[in-house]
Amino acid sequence: MSTVDAITTDTLREVWPMLSLEEQLEAFSLLPRDMADDFFLELTSASQANILENVRPNERRIWMRLLAPDDAADVLQAVEDHSLRQELLSVLDPTTRAEVSALLAYAEDDAGGLMNPRFARLRPDMTVDEAILYLRRQAKQRVETIYYAYVLDERQRLLGVTTFRTLFGSAGDVRVSDIMETDVVSVPEDMDQESVARLVSQHDLLAVPVVDADRRVVGIVTVDDIVDVVQAEATEDIQKFGGVEVLGGPYLQVGYLELIRKRAGWLAMLFVGEMLTTSAMTHYQQEVLNAVVLALFIPLIISGGGNSGSQASTLLVRAMALGNVRPRDWWRVARREIIIGLSLGCVLGLIALARIMLWEYLFASYGEHYVLVASAVTLSVIGVVTWGTICGAMLPIILQTFRLDPASASAPLVATLVDVFGVVIYFQVARIILGA
Amino acid sequence: MSTVDAITTDTLREVWPMLSLEEQLEAFSLLPRDMADDFFLELTSASQANILENVRPNERRIWMRLLAPDDAADVLQAVEDHSLRQELLSVLDPTTRAEVSALLAYAEDDAGGLMNPRFARLRPDMTVDEAILYLRRQAKQRVETIYYAYVLDERQRLLGVTTFRTLFGSAGDVRVSDIMETDVVSVPEDMDQESVARLVSQHDLLAVPVVDADRRVVGIVTVDDIVDVVQAEATEDIQKFGGVEVLGGPYLQVGYLELIRKRAGWLAMLFVGEMLTTSAMTHYQQEVLNAVVLALFIPLIISGGGNSGSQASTLLVRAMALGNVRPRDWWRVARREIIIGLSLGCVLGLIALARIMLWEYLFASYGEHYVLVASAVTLSVIGVVTWGTICGAMLPIILQTFRLDPASASAPLVATLVDVFGVVIYFQVARIILGA
Numbered sequence: 030m031s032t033v034d035a036i037t038t039d040t041l042r043e044v045w046p047m048l049s050l051e052e053q054l055e056a057f058s059l060l061p062r063d064m065a066d067d068f069f070l071e072l073t074s075a076s077q078a079n080i081l082e083n084v085r086p087n088e089r090r091i092w093m094r095l096l097a098p099d100d101a102a103d104v105l106q107a108v109e110d111h112s113l114r115q116e117l118l119s120v121l122d123p124t125t126r127a128e129v130s131a132l133l134a135y136a137e138d139d140a141g142g143l144m145n146p147r148f149a150r151l152r153p154d155m156t157v158d159e160a161i162l163y164l165r166r167q168a169k170q171r172v173e174t175i176y177y178a179y180v181l182d183e184r185q186r187l188l189g190v191t192t193f194r195t196l197f198g199s200a201g202d203v204r205v206s207d208i209m210e211t212d213v214v215s216v217p218e219d220m221d222q223e224s225v226a227r228l229v230s231q232h233d234l235l236a237v238p239v240v241d242a243d244r245r246v247v248g249i250v251t252v253d254d255i256v257d258v259v260q261a262e263a264t265e266d267i268q269k270f271g272g273v274e275v276l277g278g279p280y281l282q283v284g285y286l287e288l289i290r291k292r293a294g295w296l297a298m299l300f301v302g303e304m305l306t307t308s309a310m311t312h313y314q315q316e317v318l319n320a321v322v323l324a325l326f327i328p329l330i331i332s333g334g335g336n337s338g339s340q341a342s343t344l345l346v347r348a349m350a351l352g353n354v355r356p357r358d359w360w361r362v363a364r365r366e367i368i369i370g371l372s373l374g375c376v377l378g379l380i381a382l383a384r385i386m387l388w389e390y391l392f393a394s395y396g397e398h399y400v401l402v403a404s405a406v407t408l409s410v411i412g413v414v415t416w417g418t419i420c421g422a423m424l425p426i427i428l429q430t431f432r433l434d435p436a437s438a439s440a441p442l443v444a445t446l447v448d449v450f451g452v453v454i455y456f457q458v459a460r461i462i463l464g465a
Numbered sequence: 466m467s468t469v470d471a472i473t474t475d476t477l478r479e480v481w482p483m484l485s486l487e488e489q490l491e492a493f494s495l496l497p498r499d500m501a502d503d504f505f506l507e508l509t510s511a512s513q514a515n516i517l518e519n520v521r522p523n524e525r526r527i528w529m530r531l532l533a534p535d536d537a538a539d540v541l542q543a544v545e546d547h548s549l550r551q552e553l554l555s556v557l558d559p560t561t562r563a564e565v566s567a568l569l570a571y572a573e574d575d576a577g578g579l580m581n582p583r584f585a586r587l588r589p590d591m592t593v594d595e596a597i598l599y600l601r602r603q604a605k606q607r608v609e610t611i612y613y614a615y616v617l618d619e620r621q622r623l624l625g626v627t628t629f630r631t632l633f634g635s636a637g638d639v640r641v642s643d644i645m646e647t648d649v650v651s652v653p654e655d656m657d658q659e660s661v662a663r664l665v666s667q668h669d670l671l672a673v674p675v676v677d678a679d680r681r682v683v684g685i686v687t688v689d690d691i692v693d694v695v696q697a698e699a700t701e702d703i704q705k706f707g708g709v710e711v712l713g714g715p716y717l718q719v720g721y722l723e724l725i726r727k728r729a730g731w732l733a734m735l736f737v738g739e740m741l742t743t744s745a746m747t748h749y750q751q752e753v754l755n756a757v758v759l760a761l762f763i764p765l766i767i768s769g770g771g772n773s774g775s776q777a778s779t780l781l782v783r784a785m786a787l788g789n790v791r792p793r794d795w796w797r798v799a800r801r802e803i804i805i806g807l808s809l810g811c812v813l814g815l816i817a818l819a820r821i822m823l824w825e826y827l828f829a830s831y832g833e834h835y836v837l838v839a840s841a842v843t844l845s846v847i848g849v850v851t852w853g854t855i856c857g858a859m860l861p862i863i864l865q866t867f868r869l870d871p872a873s874a875s876a877p878l879v880a881t882l883v884d885v886f887g888v889v890i891y892f893q894v895a896r897i898i899l900g901a
Contacts, residue, residue: 042667046789047797071667168630175630176612193629194604194611230696231478231507233689235671252688253669256695260666263699264783267706271779271876272772280784281797288801289808292776296850299772300813304820306764317760321753324760328742328767328884335771336708336735336877340728343707347700348716353482361483361717365724372725377736384740414732440707440876441772448764 038068045076046279054083066095074100075278078107081117090120097173098125099145099254102132132248140225141218143258144239144248149178153188153206157199164193173251177236180209185245187215187238215240218247225250226258227352266350269434270343272299272441299441305449306331313456316463322395323459326381326406331451333377333410334417335444341366341421342438349425349435356430362422370418374411382407398463405462409455416454417447474504481512482715490519506531511714514543517553526556533609534561535581535690538568568684576661577654579694580675580684585614589624589642593635600629609687613672616645621681623651623674651676654683661686662694663788702786705870706779708735708877735877741885742767749892752899758831759895762817762842767887769813769846770853771880777802777857778874785861785871792866798858806854810847818843834899841898845891852890853883 041056048056057080060068069077069092077096081089081104093101101121108114118126128146135141149167151160160178168175178196180189189209199208215238216225229237229252236251265275274291276283310317317324345362348354354362385403389395395402421443425435477492484492493516496504505513505528513532517525517540529537537557544550554562564582571577585603587596596614604611614632616625625645635644651674652661665673665688672687701711710727712719746753753760781798784790790798821839825831831838857879861871 043788046787047791047794071669165633168633175633197601197604197611226692230689230692233507235689252692253666253671256662256666256688256692259692259695259699260787263695263703264787267699267703267783268779270703270706271775273776273779276780279787279789280780281790281794285801285804285808288805292773292805293809293812296769296772296776296809297812297816300765300769300816301820303765303768306768307761310761310764314757314761317753317757321750321757324753324763325743325746325750327760327763328746328888329736329739331764332739332742332767332771332881332884333732333736335768335880336732337728339707339877340709340732343704343709344712344716347703351482351696351700351715352479353715354717355483358483358717365721368721369724369728372721373729373732376729376733380733380736384737441775444771444880445768448768452764 038064041068042071045072047281050079050083050282054080058084070095070100074103074107077104082108082110082113086116089117093117093120094122094125097145098128098132098147099143099248101125101129102142103137105129105133106137135218138222139218140216140220140222140239140250141247143222143225143250143254145173145251146248147172148236148238148246148249149175150246151178151180151191151205153180153182153204153209155205156201157196157203157205157208158201160191160196160205161201164196173249174236177249179213179238179246179249180205181246184243187213187240187244187246189213190238213238215244215246216250217241222258223262223350226255226262229255230259262350266346266436269436270346270439272296272439295439295441299445302445303448306452309449309452310456313460316456316460320396320398320402320459320463322402323405323456323463326409327452327455329381330406330409330413330455331448332444334413334447334451336417337370337373337377337414338417338421338443338447339440341370341418342425342440342443343421345422345425346435346438349429354426356426359423359426362426363419366418366422367415370415371411373418374414377414378407378410381410401462405455405459408462409451409458412454412458413447413451416450417443420447420450474500477504478507481508483717486515486519486718490516494520502531506536510536510539510543513540518544518546518549522552525553529553529556530558530561533581534564534568534583535579535684537561537565538578539573541565541569542573571654574658575654576652576656576658576675576686577683579658579661579686579690581609581687582684583608584672584674584682584685585611586682587614587616587627587641589616589618589640589645591641592637593632593639593641593644594637596627596632596641597637600632609685610672613685615649615674615682615685616641617682620679623649623676623680623682625649626674649674651680651682652686653677658694659698659786662691662698665691666695698786702782702872705872706782706875708732708875731875731877735881738881739884742888745885745888746892749896752892752896756832756834756838756895756899758838759841759892759899762845763888763891765817766842766845766849766891767884768880770849770883770887772853773806773809773813773850774853774857774879774883775876777806777854778861778876778879779857781858781861782871782874785865790862792862795859795862798862799855802854802858803851806851807847809854810850813850814843814846817846837898841891841895844898845887845894848890848894849883849887852886853879856883856886 105114149164149172164175176193178191182188189211190213191209214232218239218241236249238246239248241247268275272295382403389399424438428438429435541550585600585608600611612629614627618624625647626649627645650668654675672685674682675684677683704711708731818839825835860874864874865871
């Protein structure tokens with residue numbers, strides 16, 4: 030048996046994201062034609078663009094014509110070469126080409142960029158029997174779904190929606206206007222895809238119509254695209270949250286240079302920010318010389334603040350992404366987090382106190398002033414953890430207020446901000462207590 | 466106009482997650498009955514359970530009977546009181562009760578726990594006309610979708626699937642067995658929900674059948690549930706990643722005690738782990754005394770390692786959740802991350818070197834041995850960043866290998882692990898260089 034026979038789409042699908050571009054092209058070219066069709070349709074736009082860029086020109090028509098208008102538009106947006114983009118557009122049939130060109134005018138992550146302009150439409154004065162017949166005809170064309178049919182007036186404005194199932198369960202001579210649902214959830218063309226996803230998931234919809242300023246329906250967004258949006262938005266949030274710029278593809282397919290570039294930027298910025306700790310500590314060198322034991326606790330104290338800050342910002346970033354917290358709730362959040370920060374600070378402070386007293390008792394580690402050192406460390410931990418918690422919770426809210434992405438309040442950013450204050454709080458407390 | 470009139474389900478839906486339990490109950494009781502029905506169906510299982518726990522017993526029947534079997538099972542799983550659970554089960558009609566009881570046997574986050582046992586079924590020897598008639602009858606019962614119809618043999622084993630649209634576009638006298646798709650994607654009862662979601666999204670399905678060990682279809686999972694799964698799994702991953710135990714509900718609805726408990730555990734563990742830095746530094750007190758300037762760079766160096774580690778673990782945790790990296794790819798990942806870690810280390814090392822030389826030139830900050838200090842800091846930064854990157858990338862893979870959740874390789878955990886080594890690397894390098 031040759032390796033060609035051994036390839037099934039299932040195994041190929043599984044290993045696909047781990048293959049190099051060359052391997053992907055080779056594997057794809059080995060697929061029998063019927064399998065290749067299905068497989069091509071399942072790929073991400075980026076992978077489809079890669080294939081189109083590398084197949085022979087006469088094959089491009091085959092693959093482009095398989096795509097629904099919204100998917101074709103996504104692929105064209107993923108193609109970097111301008112002249113290839115024109116060529117790919119030109120192999121489409123004239124109707125689709127016009128639809129795709131219209132879609133290309135929308136931002137990729139707006140409702141307009143997600144929608145398919147082909148949807149099932151009905152007139153309000155049709156009877157149920159006429160509607161079913163009419164949908165049967167539309168089912169043979171390439172509408173995205175016939176399961177939701179939108180009822181439009183003569184100017185294409187949205188009057189209502191009905192499901193195929195409702196039509197099917199109704200008497201044949203009833204008018205569509207009598208059974209349609211008029212309270213329709215619809216979205217404007219420029220609504221961002223995260224909000225569209227939230228609406229679709231809240232209402233458990235299979236599709237949502239996209240309307241222009243005159244309430245004319247210009248297309249529909251279907252739930253299979255929403256699943257991809259939710260997945261992609263979560264990936265973006267998680268990457269931002271780890272202090273990485275959003276990657277352009279699956280981890281193993283992103284090149285070294287892109288990986289380094291997308292990580293070095295934030296890392297260098299945070300590193301420069303962290304240098305403020307060095308500047309701050311310069312003022313406290315005398316304290317360290319007087320009691321070198323103070324230096325031992327620096328990592329412990331600043332990491333306590335950083336970790337509690339990361340926790341708080343994680344919770345708030347996600348709560349805001351899910352629409353559970355809005356900037357105007359800031360005071361409710363602040364009140365909660367002050368109480369929680371103080372509680373967490375006391376827990377960690379007590380652990381630190383216990384540890385210092387125990388080590389002193391067992392090993393006499395911390396010299397004659399160990400009570401003062403223990404007090405300074407305990408109080409600092411309480412202060413730093415409380416401060417870290419408040420900063421971590423407020424930073425996402427502040428970013429959102431200024432219309433920046435709350436997810437930029439990453440764990441590393443919060444930790445760095447808190448570190449600087451942590452050092453100052455620690456040494457200031459130590460100066461007061463040990464000065465006494 | 467009273468406030469009652471002013472409530473619309475749209476505004477209520479928006480503020481719902483921010484209301485206290487009492488406010489939710491009051492607002493819900495003010496809704497007119499027809500709005501209340503729709504609104505109730507859109508709520509999460511946890512909210513539905515809250516309402517059922519607090520309405521009058523004779524109302525419970527109304528709400529429970531609105532729910533599809535899979536949703537009813539989810540609500541019962543969210544009810545804590547055992548006797549109330551029995552009561553809620555008893556108000557269902559006998560068929561639904563049997564279905565719900567069967568579903569309760571599955572783990573909530575398996576395919577079996579997500580599925581609806583009511584689906585549209587066909588026999589292979591039916592004609593298309595018979596099939597459409599038969600589906601029309603099923604559409605009036607409470608099957609979850611008639612848009613996918615599953616073709617079963619006499620023992621309920623899966624033979625194929627067809628869409629309503631295919632039936633609708635076919636000639637009336639063709640047999641179902643001639644038009645059905647036999648290459649059906651199905652999932653076993655105990656497949657975890659994350660894998661089910663991945664399959665559905667990869668194949669752009671509206672529903673996927675769940676089969677038992679004998680390939681009998683026991684239910685279907687629909688795409689609207691998948692959207693919720695993807696959203697919930699992302700929330701879990703993000704919370705774990707921020708070093709918080711997964712919360713039981715929206716941020717503003719979780720009580721103080723739960724919030725403190727779910728954060729204090731990890732925080733205390735990390736704090737105790739971080740104490741190893743204190744122990745490690747005890748061995749280097751003499752170095753600090755000899756050159757107190759070394760202490761100034763402690764936060765800078767350990768945070769550089771922590772941040773680069775967080776970045777690497779973020780990328781790997783997400784790549785593994787999306788199925789783009791598997792444990793067996795560890796060497797490809799390690800090779801990439803060693804090169805990237807070294808590159809990032811050199812970038813940060815050069816920044817540190819530039820900063821020390823500049824400050825020395827401007828302010829003569831670091832004493833006569835500034836060249837040695839600068840060398841020690843630069844080399845340590847390179848070492849710590851490389852080490853942090855490798856640890857951050859490998860920890861999620863190691864966790865997965867031992868069948869633990871890679872998302873537990875949280876930013877705070879990686880930072881803490883790296884801190885301890887960071888301190889040792891720094892002082893060991895300093896001892897060698899400054900000892901010379």
